[in-house]
Amino acid sequence: FEDRAAQSLLNKLIRSNLVNNTNQVEVLQRDPNSPLYSVKTFEELRLKPQLLQGVYGMGFNRPSKIQENALPMMLAEPPQNLIAQSQSGTGKTAAFVLAMLSHVNPTNKWTQCLCISPTYELALQTGKVVEQMGRFYPEVKLAYAVRGNKMERGSKIQEQIVIGTPGTVLDWFLKLKLMDPKKIRVFVLDEADVMIATQGHQDQSIRIQRMLPKDCQMLLFSATFEDSVWKFAERIVPDPNVIKLKREEETLDTIKQYYVLCNNKEDKFSALCNIYGAITIAQAMIFCHTRKIASWLAGQMSKEGHQVALLSGEMVIEQRAAVIERFREGKEKVLITTNVCARGIDVEQVSVVINFDLPLDKDGNPDNETYLHRIGRTGRFGKRGLAINMVDSDHSMDVLKAIEKHFNKKILKLDTDDLDEIEKIAN
Numbered sequence: 273f274e275d276r277a278a279q280s281l282l283n284k285l286i287r288s289n290l291v292n293n294t295n296q297v298e299v300l301q302r303d304p305n306s307p308l309y310s311v312k313t314f315e316e317l318r319l320k321p322q323l324l325q326g327v328y329g330m331g332f333n334r335p336s337k338i339q340e341n342a343l344p345m346m347l348a349e350p351p352q353n354l355i356a357q358s359q360s361g362t363g364k365t366a367a368f369v370l371a372m373l374s375h376v377n378p379t380n381k382w383t384q385c386l387c388i389s390p391t392y393e394l395a396l397q398t399g400k401v402v403e404q405m406g407r408f409y410p411e412v413k414l415a416y417a418v419r420g421n422k423m424e425r426g427s428k429i430q431e432q433i434v435i436g437t438p439g440t441v442l443d444w445f446l447k448l449k450l451m452d453p454k455k456i457r458v459f460v461l462d463e464a465d466v467m468i469a470t471q472g473h474q475d476q477s478i479r480i481q482r483m484l485p486k487d488c489q490m491l492l493f494s495a496t497f498e499d500s501v502w503k504f505a506e507r508i509v510p511d512p513n514v515i516k517l518k519r520e521e522e523t524l525d526t527i528k529q530y531y532v533l534c535n536n537k538e539d540k541f542s543a544l545c546n547i548y549g550a551i552t553i554a555q556a557m558i559f560c561h562t563r564k565i566a567s568w569l570a571g572q573m574s575k576e577g578h579q580v581a582l583l584s585g586e587m588v589i590e591q592r593a594a595v596i597e598r599f600r601e602g603k604e605k606v607l608i609t610t611n612v613c614a615r616g617i618d619v620e621q622v623s624v625v626i627n628f629d630l631p632l633d634k635d636g637n638p639d640n641e642t643y644l645h646r647i648g649r650t651g652r653f654g655k656r657g658l659a660i661n662m663v664d665s666d667h668s669m670d671v672l673k674a675i676e677k678h679f680n681k682k683i684l685k686l687d688t689d690d691l692d693e694i695e696k697i698a699n
């Protein structure tokens with residue numbers, strides 16, 4: 273579980289934009305006879321001016337694909353319930369934050385919108401979006417129901433929006449009686465797939481949902497939709513509308529793939545130096561098989577004067593988050609990581625990926641899926657990318673050949689002692 277929550281957080285942090293998705297949105301309306309509204313602009317939603325200002329202030333020009341359909345449903349009168357599934361980075365958080373802010377009555381000094389998230393860090397991240405989008409609407413206040421936020425029993429929460437984790441939210445309702453569940457108008461359950469992967473969170477979420485009024489708007493979001501998530505979603509959201517956006521397939525079509533023959537790790541390092549000497553690399557991500565190799569390489573590259581960030585399994589989530597944020601801001605140009613640590617992290621904005629070690633699954637076989645995820649790009653508008661694989665044994669050559677065969681895409685040999693040849697790959 274830790275892993276899924278961590279992955280989800282790091283993905284949020286590394287991304288600074290919407291992901292490309294050219295798939296069609298699927299909409300299943302609770303009442304198939306009611307007209308299906310979708311909007312192409314934020315103006316059409318008749319938002320409060322302060323909120324429209326907040327949306328534009330965040331640099332959003334138009335609704336994302338999922339927002340086109342989700343926003344009119346969420347903002348409809350009477351409120352509609354919604355289950356929405358789409359991959360990370362498609363605009364779900366922004367959508368439900370806008371819905372919460374729209375439904376708040378700021379003159380009422382009690383909690384009206386409740387959002388539950390699987391972890392402390394994810395709750396804080398959603399809170400940041402509320403703060404940004406609500407920047408011009410300062411009457412609306414936000415509180416965090418998370419561990420460590422000590423509250424007096426019996427005092428009443430005046431903040432209109434509460435974001436928290438299920439355990440603390442239950443405490444605030446039942447033990448501390450800080451909020452009245454009957455006054456909640458909008459209930460959001462975010463990251464349902466991560467939520468049910470934690471022991472206890474599923475039951476806690478259902479207990480929370482049962483305390484809410486029947487006419488409270490219920491919204492549930494998930495990046496994936498296995499059967500277990502679906503079953504859970506149906507228990508949380510009665511009479512739902514459903515919106516689904518399939519994950520876009522990744523391809524290797526726009527990627528130039530190369531391999532370099534080496535004898536050992538020192539050799540790989542000098543090949544890397546040659547590559548860096550020959551072409552300009554804005555930002556690169558380098559994958560290693562073990563922590564030990566990763567930290568060795570980070571040390572070597574630092575000595576050469578590179579600004580290197582190291583993402584490693586023994587770091588606590590705060591440390592990993594800080595590394596990712598610095599990399600996203602461009603403070604470091606190279607991110608070195610282990611296979612395990614970066615599994616599932618989307619690195620679309622990085623144009624050069626180096627497999628210092630080729631990806632293997634836990635049985636030591638070629639891991640095609642991980643290879644595709646690291647190197648591949650989605651959508652027709654995906655930037656061209658460059659992938660360089662370091663091969664240092666017969667075994668790793670076999671792995672490379674297997675990957676090449678699996679995708680039926682040629683991986684070309686690169687001679688890193690030949691500067692002219694390296695320069696060519698950059699064009």
Ligand SMILES: Nc1ncnc2c1ncn2[C@@H]1O[C@H](COP(=O)(O)OP(=O)(O)OP(=O)(O)O)[C@@H](O)[C@H]1O
Pocket residue numbers: 280283284287288289290291330331332333334335336339358359360361362363364365366367495
């Ligand atoms: N309409 C929009 N126009 C431009 N950018 C947007 C829009 N909606 C959201 N974004 C930005 O796109 C990124 C992803 O949005 P958001 O976090 O809402 O997606 P998500 O589906 O909730 O993904 P995650 O679960 O990873 O948070 C964020 O940086 C967000 O600020």
